[in-house]
Amino acid sequence: MTAVPLRHLRSGKVRDLYDAGPDHLLLVASDRLSAYDVIMDDPVPDKGRVLTALSSFWFEQTASVFPNHHVSSDPADFPEGAAAGVGSDIVGRAMLVRRATVVPLECVVRGYLFGSAWNDYRVTGRVQGSILPAGLRQADRLPEPLFTPTTKADAGHDEPLTRDQAVALVGTERFESLEAAALALYGFGAAHAAERGIIIADTKFELGEIDGELAVVDEMLTPDSSRFWPADAWRPATAPPSYDKQFVRDWLDSTGWDRTPPPPRLPAEVLDGTRRRYVEAYEQLTGRSFEHWYHPR
Numbered sequence: 001m002t003a004v005p006l007r008h009l010r011s012g013k014v015r016d017l018y019d020a021g022p023d024h025l026l027l028v029a030s031d032r033l034s035a036y037d038v039i040m041d042d043p044v045p046d047k048g049r050v051l052t053a054l055s056s057f058w059f060e061q062t063a064s065v066f067p068n069h070h071v072s073s074d075p076a077d078f079p080e081g082a083a084a085g086v087g088s089d090i091v092g093r094a095m096l097v098r099r100a101t102v103v104p105l106e107c108v109v110r111g112y113l114f115g116s117a118w119n120d121y122r123v124t125g126r127v128q129g130s131i132l133p134a135g136l137r138q139a140d141r142l143p144e145p146l147f148t149p150t151t152k153a154d155a156g157h158d159e160p161l162t163r164d165q166a167v168a169l170v171g172t173e174r175f176e177s178l179e180a181a182a183l184a185l186y187g188f189g190a191a192h193a194a195e196r197g198i199i200i201a202d203t204k205f206e207l208g209e210i211d212g213e214l215a216v217v218d219e220m221l222t223p224d225s226s227r228f229w230p231a232d233a234w235r236p237a238t239a240p241p242s243y244d245k246q247f248v249r250d251w252l253d254s255t256g257w258d259r260t261p262p263p264p265r266l267p268a269e270v271l272d273g274t275r276r277r278y279v280e281a282y283e284q285l286t287g288r289s290f291e292h293w294y295h296p297r
């Protein structure tokens, strides 16, 4: 875990949360990589900084589309001492955010037919209950982006929900707000990414309530939460190469691993290849050099 002179509250698979006062948290992205919901033993260098840099970019870009929890990723704005001395290795990985009550749904949006949605469609002609046109191929663009929420499992895998199941969890009004927010944010992100030669095939948002209003929390449109494809390599009916965790997943599958702990150790070339893809995704999407992002001195 990260050494920070603030009270540690909890850790998710990738992020560590620290107390930054009654209304704020310091959200620190580690270099941990989780694949198939199992945390690998080997960290990916710079991954936490890429996730924080890219999320910060999107939080700024989308602030006028929908509110979010981001306050600042500049260490100068962190609580006294948080970015100094022993804590300095959090520089670039940490963001100061507003505390939220997290909504118990993962707000997934799909613009393309891939992964579990493709498997669902092949068998049922539907994706989580939504009927789609016949004859779609793997990786085809969907007629309209589709909101396909899942449960937020404390442990294990998130389960896909039909509209009725999601409504039963959060109520109709809240469901419709989440759907509208997720579709608007996906639309904005996908249009921006398309201009930069990247397809956002699907992505997952987490929303929470801050002062009674919904806001995006956690991370946003990163290689951990999204499927990114280079637009020029996209061919329907095939699996496009990707900038995200698919590279690691493919390698893991090639080892015959059964997706239960303990995971295999990741060889240097897989760690390097993953780091390179994460940095490339950041630079392509933002047009900024990763060199210029905050880094520990």
Ligand SMILES: Nc1ncnc2c1ncn2[C@@H]1O[C@H](COP(=O)(O)OP(=O)(O)OP(=O)(O)O)[C@@H](O)[C@H]1O
Binding pocket: 011, 012, 013, 014, 015, 016, 017, 025, 027, 069, 097, 098, 099, 100, 101, 102, 152, 153, 154, 206, 208, 217, 218, 219
């Ligand atoms: N502004 C916020 N207020 C409260 N909680 C937040 C906020 N932003 C993020 N979180 C929570 O912090 C945790 C971030 O950790 P991380 O992203 O590693 O979790 P995860 O692996 O996606 O999910 P889990 O926490 O279920 O393991 C998540 O549980 C997320 O819901």
Ligand SMILES: [Mg+2]
Binding pocket: 012, 218, 219
């Ligand atoms: Mg998360």
